Each structure stands twice: as structure tokens, then as C-alpha cells.
Amino acid sequence: MTHLGREAAEVEALVTDVYLDALLAGAERAARPRDPRAIVDAAVRLASSRLTRDLPRFHPSFRFEERLALRLAERAASMRLPAAAGAEGVVVPLLSRHPAPDPAAGDEVDAALEPASERAARGRAVARPILLGGAVAASALSLAGAAFVAWRRNRGAASPMARAARAAHAARASRILRPTPGRGGPA
Amino acid sequence: MARAVFWRSGAATGVAPRLAHLDRDRPLVEAALADPTRFDALYRRYLAPVYNFAYYELGDHHAAEDATERTFLAALANLVRFRERARPADGEGASTFKVWLFRIARNVIANERRSSRRRPTVALDDAAALADPLDVERDAGRRIEAAAAWRAVGRLPEDRRRAVVLRFVDELSTAEIAGVLGRSEGAVRVLIHRALRAVARDLGSQRGPTAR
Numbered sequence: 488m489t490h491l492g493r494e495a496a497e498v499e500a501l502v503t504d505v506y507l508d509a510l511l512a513g514a515e516r517a518a519r520p521r522d523p524r525a526i527v528d529a530a531v532r533l534a535s536s537r538l539t540r541d542l543p544r545f546h547p548s549f550r551f552e553e554r555l556a557l558r559l560a561e562r563a564a565s566m567r568l569p570a571a572a573g574a575e576g577v578v579v580p581l582l583s584r585h586p587a588p589d590p591a592a593g594d595e596v597d598a599a600l601e602p603a604s605e606r607a608a609r610g611r612a613v614a615r616p617i618l619l620g621g622a623v624a625a626s627a628l629s630l631a632g633a634a635f636v637a638w639r640r641n642r643g644a645a646s647p648m649a650r651a652a653r654a655a656h657a658a659r660a661s662r663i664l665r666p667t668p669g670r671g672g673p674a
Numbered sequence: 675m676a677r678a679v680f681w682r683s684g685a686a687t688g689v690a691p692r693l694a695h696l697d698r699d700r701p702l703v704e705a706a707l708a709d710p711t712r713f714d715a716l717y718r719r720y721l722a723p724v725y726n727f728a729y730y731e732l733g734d735h736h737a738a739e740d741a742t743e744r745t746f747l748a749a750l751a752n753l754v755r756f757r758e759r760a761r762p763a764d765g766e767g768a769s770t771f772k773v774w775l776f777r778i779a780r781n782v783i784a785n786e787r788r789s790s791r792r793r794p795t796v797a798l799d800d801a802a803a804l805a806d807p808l809d810v811e812r813d814a815g816r817r818i819e820a821a822a823a824w825r826a827v828g829r830l831p832e833d834r835r836r837a838v839v840l841r842f843v844d845e846l847s848t849a850e851i852a853g854v855l856g857r858s859e860g861a862v863r864v865l866i867h868r869a870l871r872a873v874a875r876d877l878g879s880q881r882g883p884t885a886r
Contacts, residue, residue, distance in 0.1 A: 497860055500867035504848055507866070511845055530874035531867070537877060538842045538870075541816075541823035547725045551739050558743070559717055559750055563710035566750075 503527055503535075510535055699771040706753055713750050720772065721746075723844045724779050730827075730839040731783045741786050745779040752778075772846070773853035780836075780854060826876040834869035841866055 506527045527535075699716065706713040724745055729738035758770045827838055833855070840846045840854060848866075852859045 496864060496867070500860075500863035503867045503870065504863045507841065508847075511842070528871075530878070531870045534870045534874035534877060537819070537823050538827070538838065538873065541820040542827065542839075542843050543820060543824075544722070544843060545726050545729050545738075546722045547735075547739055547742065551742075552721060555721075555743050555746060556714060556717060559713060559746060560711060562747065562750055563713055566710040 499528075503531055506532070507535060510539060700758065703753070703756065703758075703771050706750075710750065710753070713753065716749075716771070716775075717746055720775055723772075724775065726843050727776065727779055727839060728783055730843060731836065732786060733828075737786060741779065741782045744782045744786075745775065748778050748782065749775055770853070773850050776840070776844075776846070776850075776854040777856075822877060823873075826873045829876060830869050830872060834865055834872070837862055837865045838869045838873075 699719075702712075702715045702719070706716055721742070725738055725742045728741040728745070729735065732738050732741060756771065756774055827835055830838060837851055837855065840851045841848075846854070848859050848862050851866075852862045855862065857865075
């Protein structure tokens with residue numbers, strides 16, 4: 488096809504598109520263009536109105552609709568659990584060399600829709616969301632707290648008050664352990 | 675109705691702000707992101723369109739139900755990764771969520787086709803004869819015309835048929851179809867225009883023999 492021929496086809500397709508926009512919006516009368524150069528071909532008009540009128544719209548069965556709704560609700564509830572465990576948590580993308588595949592089409596479609604800057608950023612870091620804060624932070628703090636208490640219990644304090652308390656505790660312990668005459672002990 | 679707002683894309687990289695059209699699904703998408711159980715509203719809105727798309731592509735109710743189910747499960751599981759990528763060229767009222775969802779459906783359908791190559795399939799022409807919804811239509815003339823339109827669409831090459839179904843059955847805009855099919859808007863317009871010409875020829879040739 489020549490360049491001019493291709494341009495003419497594109498113009499014709501554009502005019503048809505405008506006509507279809509109006510037709511599908513339910514304004515068939517308005518869809519008839521006033522400009523005689525922009526008149527849509529009669530055969531195309533007929534085919535358009537036939538397809539608009541005759542192609543049936545289907546709806547899945549009520550049973551299927553409700554079954555899938557229930558399944559989605561169950562899945563959604565299980566997705567909500569991590570958030571409930573730590574409501575203040577935020578979902579952040581985790582850097583990954585092998586990002587999970589995008590369910591919405593392949594890369595060639597993404598490339599068509601996505602600006603170059605976003606595509607480059609996507610290549611650097613994507614996918615695998617992780618819940619940070621909330622439950623993770625709370626667990627980490629609990630572990631850190633337990634470790635600190637254990638460390639304090641085993642560590643000898645350096646302050647005079649602590650030394651005095653330790654000496655008093657040791658004296659009391661030795662008094663208890665020392666056998667009292669006449670109150671038992673080895674014969 | 676879509677609202678036009680400015681939003682900053684890649685502010686850290688110094689990219690200039692650009693105009694984006696917020697589609698009508700944004701409140702529902704945000705609600706579903708905050709609470710996945712509210713995905714139900716999006717599901718109810720797009721169940722029939724996705725099912726229609728799958729049915730016209732696969733020509734079988736059970737396969738269409740399977741594809742619809744997989745589409746919505748994948749959409750729910752990956753909603754956190756959905757990014758609104760609306761551009762001024764997408765036009766007023768364009769829904770990037772709808773485009774994203776139909777792209778998932780397109781991939782699910784492609785996988786279904788690949789996996790069902792070993793299984794016997796029902797052609798679209800045969801499916802038209804089995805389609806229950808047409809049976810409720812008492813007008814025999816209308817039924818014959820509907821069947822003729824269905825056959826004409828069924829004979830189109832795959833890409834043209836897909837574009838016609840998205841345009842006439844699911845009533846997507848040209849920009850949205852371009853997003854779903856991964857083509858330019860101009861290419862989609864030409865695709866639909868050629869499909870209409872082919873359907874017109876087909877309907878004309880079908881009418882010819884019966885008129886005789």
C-alpha cells in the first residue's frame with residue numbers, strides 16, 4: 488500500500504471510529520456526520536448497527552457468580568490477616584533480581600504502555616511486596632527486649648548501689664545456707 | 675466521569691509533572707488496596723464484561739467461566755502491583771484498571787488456548803447454535819440475524835475479532851482496546867474498520883442466497 492493509500496485508510500478508520508463512538512453512546516442520529524467528506528461508508532454503517540444490535544451480551548450463571556464471589560472473599564480475608572496482625576505495617580516492594588511475572592500481559596505490552604523512565608525504574612527494583620513494621624517490628628522488639636533483660640541479669644553492675652545490693656544478697660544467701668547448731672545438720 | 679489532575683511522576687528523578695486522567699475505578703481500587711475484601715465491588719462491575727470477552731474468545735461457557743475465575747483471582751492477588759498509567763491520550767473516562775484487568779484476561783485466555791490444544795474445542799459457529807441466551811428470543815427473524823452476525827464475527831481473523839468484541843460487546847474505547855491488545859490507537863482503528871468491511875461483505879453474501 489502506498490503512503491497516500493495508507494493515510495486515506497487511516498482517515499477512513501478515524502471517521503468510522505468517531506461514528507462508532509456516537510453509535511455506541513446511543514446517539515445514532517448524531518453519529519451521522521454533516522460533513523459530506525466524512526460520511527461513513529453505508530456498508531460499514533450497516534455492519535456497525537447490526538453488530539451493535541445483534542451481538543448478544545452474556546452473563547455467567549448466578550451460581551457461578553456467587554461461588555466466585557465467595558472464593559474471592561476467602562482469598563481477600565486471608566490477604567487481610569497480615570495487616571490485622573500489625574495494622575501500622577506498610578507494604579513495600581522488596582528488591583528482587585527475579586521479579587514475579589506480571590499477570591497483565593507480557594513485557595511487550597508493558598513497554599507500549601509504560602514511559603521509559605518508569606520502565607527503567609521497574610527494571611531496577613520491582614515486585615515481591617513485603618509487610619514491614621507492624622508484626623515484624625513488634626516481634627523484633629520483643630526479642631530485643633528479652634535479650635536485654637537476660638544481658639542485664641548476667642552482667643555485674645558497676646555502680647556502688649548495685650555492689651551494696653549484691654553484697655547484701657550474698658550475705659543473706661550464706662546465712663540461709665549455713666547450718667544453725669541444734670536445728671539440724673550433720674550429727 | 676474522569677477527573678483530570680496533575681500528578682508528579684518520578685519526582686526524585688526530576689521528571690516534569692504530567693497530566694493524568696483519574697479513571698472512575700480509582701475509588702474502588704483504593705478501597706480494595708486498603709481492604710482486599712472490598713475487591714467485591716470491582717468484581718461485580720467487571721464480571722460480565724470479562725466473561726463476555728472470554729466467551730467470545732473461547733466459544734464455550736465452561737472454559738469462559740474458568741478463564742473468568744482465573745482472571746479475577748490473579749487480579750486480586752496482584753492488585754498491589756497495579757499502577758494507574760493513564761495518559762491524556764487515553765481519553766476521558768478511560769479506566770486503566772479495566773485495561774489492566776482485560777490484559778490479564780487476554781493472557782489467561784491465551785494460556786487456556788495453549789492448554790486446550792489437546793482437548794476438543796467447540797467452534798464459535800457451533801457455539802452460536804448452542805447458546806442459551808438466544809433461545810429466549812422468540813422472534814425467529816431476529817435469531818437468524820443474530821446468528822448471522824455471530825458467524826460473521828466468528829470468521830474474522832483473531833486480532834480483528836478480538837477488537838470487534840471489545841468494541842461492540844464490552845464497549846471499550848479505542849484507547850482502552852489499544853491498551854489491552856498492546857497496539858497503537860491508529861492500528862486498532864484500522865483493525866476495526868477492516869473488520870467492519872469484512873463483516874459487511876459477509877452479511878451481504880449471506881443475505882444474497884436467501885434473497886434468491
